[in-house]
Every structure is written in C-alpha cells, then in structure tokens.
Amino acid sequence: MNSPLAAPDLSGERFSGRKACQVLVAARQEFLLHGFSGTSVDAIARSAGVSKATLYAYFPSKEALFTHLIEAECKDKCGNIPSPDLDRGLAPALHVLCRHFIDFFLSPDSAAFFQTISNERYRFPELCHLYFNSGKKNVLDFLAAYLEQARDKGLLSFDDPPIVAEQLLNLAVADLPLRAALGLEARGEAEAERIMEAGIATFLKAYGSPNASSG
Numbered sequence: 001m002n003s004p005l006a007a008p009d010l011s012g013e014r015f016s017g018r019k020a021c022q023v024l025v026a027a028r029q030e031f032l033l034h035g036f037s038g039t040s041v042d043a044i045a046r047s048a049g050v051s052k053a054t055l056y057a058y059f060p061s062k063e064a065l066f067t068h069l070i071e072a073e074c075k076d077k078c079g080n081i082p083s084p085d086l087d088r089g090l091a092p093a094l095h096v097l098c099r100h101f102i103d104f105f106l107s108p109d110s111a112a113f114f115q116t117i118s119n120e121r122y123r124f125p126e127l128c129h130l131y132f133n134s135g136k137k138n139v140l141d142f143l144a145a146y147l148e149q150a151r152d153k154g155l156l157s158f159d160d161p162p163i164v165a166e167q168l169l170n171l172a173v174a175d176l177p178l179r180a181a182l183g184l185e186a187r188g189e190a191e192a193e194r195i196m197e198a199g200i201a202t203f204l205k206a207y208g209s210p211n212a213s214s215g
Contacts, residue, residue, distance in 0.1 A: 019054055023058060024068070026047035027044045031113075032116060035120075036124070039062070098168070174187075
C-alpha cells in the first residue's frame with residue numbers, strides 16, 4: 001500500500017529541472033493543505049524556495065500548475081495498474097487487480113488529492129473533467145481490455161466490456177471514492193478487503209464461465 005506521504009512521479013521531459021520539481025512538490029503540498037482556491041502562487045513560490053518569476057517561467061498560471069499535477073496523478077495511477085497472469089486463476093487475478101484500486105483510495109495522500117479536485121467542481125469544472133478523462137476513463141479502458149482477455153480465454157461471459165468493467169470497479173471499491181470526495185474517514189483495510197472480495201464473488205457469479213478457475 002502507498003505510504004501516507006507517497007506522491008506520483010512529478011518529473012517529466014518538460015519539467016526535469018531541479019527548480020521545476022521543487023515547484024511541483026511544493027504546489028502539491030500546498031494544494032493538499034489549503035485546497036486549490038486557498039493556495040496562492042506566492043505561497044507556492046515561498047514553499048518551493050523560488051521566485052514568482054521562476055515559477056511563471058514553467059507554469060503561466062496556478063491553473064496550469066494544478067492541471068500538470070492532475071495529469072501526473074492520473075499518469076501514475078494508470079501507469080502502475082497490474083496485469084496479473086490469468087492462467088494462474090481468474091479470482092486471484094481479479095484480487096490483485098482490484099486491490100490496486102483499493103490501495104489508491106486507502107492512501108491518505110491520494111484520497112486528499114482526489115478530494116481537492118472534487119472541491120473545485122463548481123469553480124473549475126474543467127479540472128474535474130480532466131481528472132475523469134485522464135484517470136477513470138483510462139482505468140475503465142484498461143479494465144475492459146483485460147476482461148476481454150479473460151473472456152477470450154473462456155473465463156468470463158459478457159456482451160458489453162465497458163459496462164462490465166465499470167461494474168467490477170464499483171463492486172470492488174464500493175463507497176471509497178465517495179468517502180474520499182466528501183472528506184470522510186476511509187474504511188479500514190480489513191473491511192475494504194471483505195467488501196472487495198464480496199464484490200469479486202458477486203461479479204464472478206454474474207459473469208463467470210464454468211471454465212473459470214478459482215485458483
């Protein structure tokens with residue numbers, strides 16, 4: 001599981017310099033502490049130990065900086081999705097896959113960043129659209145393709161991959177995203193694990209093929 005202070009890789013070809021990374025790390029910390037609206041460019045520059053001119057040399061606005069952080073978050077979230085071997089059993093594979101998303105929402109840092117974006121849904125709805133299109137959509141696309149592989153192996157039977165992918169994700173994470181968005185305490189690991197296992201069992205009852213192996 002991610003540590004409470006874990007953060008996505010904020011480096012990149014465009015922002016590979018030391019000062020740029022300082023700005024990104026400081027901005028993420030300030031946004032998590034004070035929210036997007038409550039964070040000023042001055043505060044970010046002070047926290048990063050750079051001038052406002054240096055900050056603006058990399059990011060023309062606070063919105064552009066926050067946008068980059070959202071993209072980095074989504075890239076990290078989607079780039080690290082496991083692809084467990086289906087030949088070792090469908091249920092164990094789904095467990096590994098779903099556990100990845102449980103860990104994301106149980107991580108205080110990830111949940112706090114998710115909440116920060118959610119809090120800006122009225123003032124800056126485009127940021128929420130960016131997070132959704134760069135994050136959840138890519139996750140669902142990955143899940144749909146993975147479940148199609150399982151179907152091709154005769155382990156699952158379904159007609160609509162996108163819908164089935166969303167159903168699996170919803171069954172696995174349950175109300176964890178809502179709790180994060182509302183700033184409520186996350187479920188404990190043991191409880192989240194039980195809900196996930198029950199969700200996977202329900203999913204397999206609905207779509208599992210007789211040829212599927214429980215592992």
